[in-house]
Amino acid sequence: MVQILAEAQDLFPGGVNSPVRAFKSVGGDPIVFDKVKGAYCWDVDGNKYIDYIGSWGPAIVGAAHPEVLAALHAQLEKGTSFGAPSALENVLGRLVRDRVPSVEMMRFVNSGTEACLSVVRVMRAFTRREKILKFSGCYHGHADQFLVQAGSGVVTLGLADSPGVMPSTAAATLTAPYNDLEAVRAVFEANRDQIAGVILEPVVGNAGYIEPQPGFLQGLRELTHEHGALLCFDEVMTGFRIARGGAQDYYGITPDLTTLGKVIGGGLPVGAYGGRREILEMVAPSGPVYQAGTLSGNPLAMAAGIATLEILDRPGAYEHLQAVTSRLVQGLLQAAEETGHAACGGSINGMFGFFFAAGPVRNFEEAKRADAAKFGRFHRAMLERGVYLAPSQFEAGFTSLAHTEEDVDATIEAARESMRGL
Secondary structure: OHHHHHHHHHHOHHHOOOHHHHOOOOOOOOOOEEEEEEOEEEEOOOOEEEEOOOOOOOOOOOEOOHHHHHHHHHHHOOOOOOOOOOHHHHHHHHHHHHHOOOOOEEEEEOOHHHHHHHHHHHHHHHHOOOEEEEEOOOOOOOOHHHOEEOOOOOOOOOEEOOOOOOHHHHHOEEEEOOOOHHHHHHHHHHOOOOEEEEEEOOOEOOOOOEOOOOOHHHHHHHHHHHHOOEEEEEOOOOOOOOOOOHHHHHHOOOOOEEEEEHHHHOOOOOEEEEEOHHHHOOEOOOOOEOOOOOOOOOHHHHHHHHHHHHHHOOOOHHHHHHHHHHHHHHHHHHHHHHOOOOOEEEEEOOEEEEEOOOOOOOOHHHHOOOOHHHHHHHHHHHHHOOEEOOOOOOOOEEOOOOOOHHHHHHHHHHHHHHHHOO
C-alpha cells in the first residue's frame, strides 16, 4: 500500500482523485481498496473492513450484488456505450417517475455535480431570474455557483470559497443557515423578484448528518411559492435511500425540481435532474436551455440502476435498513455515554451520522463546534479494528441491505473499545 500511495502523490493532486479520500481531516494514510463485496471492503494488503460508506451511497443493496453484476454482464455483451437512445433509459426513467411522482420528466447525466449545475441553469431560464439560494454546509457538487459561503450575514453577497470562482458568479449565489426559516425569509425580502430558486439537501449529508427541523421544509415550500421561486431538492444522497421516493416521500413535501444520483446507477457513474414537465421542456431539444453528454443514459449505468431499484422494491428492504441503522446509531451513542464522551446523532433508514458534541446539531455552524480532532482519532482506532467509516466528521454514513445485526454489533463493540482509548 505504501508504494501505491507514494506513486499516487506523483500522479494526482494530493495523491487522490477526490479530496476527501486523502484522509486530511482524520490524519494518517488513506486506505487503498482492492475489492468490495456485500457489506465489506478489502484493502490491497488483504485487510477486511465493515464498510459504512458503500461508495458514498450507491451500494445500498450491498456492493457487487450478484443480480446487479448479472445485469451488467448481460449488457457488456451488447456494448458498453452507445451515445444513442436505448430502451434501458425508458425502463429506468419509468422506475424513477413511479417512485418520485414530482419528476414528471427527467434528463439522465453522469454525476450529481452535473445534475445540480444543469438544474440551476434550468431554474434561471424558467424564472428569468439570476440568483439562487443555497444553505451553508450543503454540497451540490463543485460547479462554480455552489462553491460559495455566506460571509458575515445571510443577506450579504457571497464570497467564493475556491480560487478560480469569479466574483460575479459568487455574487449570484445567496446563502442562509440550514433550519433557519427567518434567515431565508430575510434573504427573499432583501432580494425581491431576483431569486430563481432554492436548492438544498433535504437531509444534510455533507456537513455531517443533519435532519430538517419540523416545519422547515414546508416553510421553504411556502416561501418559494410566495416569491415565485422554484424549490429544488438535491436528493443525490437521500433519493431512494431514506424512503422509496426519497426525502420528498418521507416528509410529504413536493418540490418543483429534483436532482438524483448514486443509487440510480447502482455503483456506476450517473445523475439525473427532473421535475415538472413545463420546466423540463425548457431543455434542448424541446427548448432553448442547452445541456448534452455523450455518456448520458449510459447502458451500463441504466442496467445497474434498474437492478438496484428492483431489489429495493422487495418487501422488507427499508425495514431492514431502518433496523440495522437505528441499532448502529443507538449503539454508538450508548458507547460514547458509557466511555464519557459527549455525542449526538441520528438516522433515517439507510443514512446516519453522529458528532462528538452534546448537540443538538441543526446546521453547519453548530456542526463545526463538534470535536473533529477526537473524531479523527476515533476514525483511526476504528480502522485498526476493521471498521471503515467516512474519513470526515462532516460526512454522512450509509448502510445497506447486506449489513447484518452481527456486523452492527461488531461495530458497536469496536466503537466502545476505540472510545475507551480516546
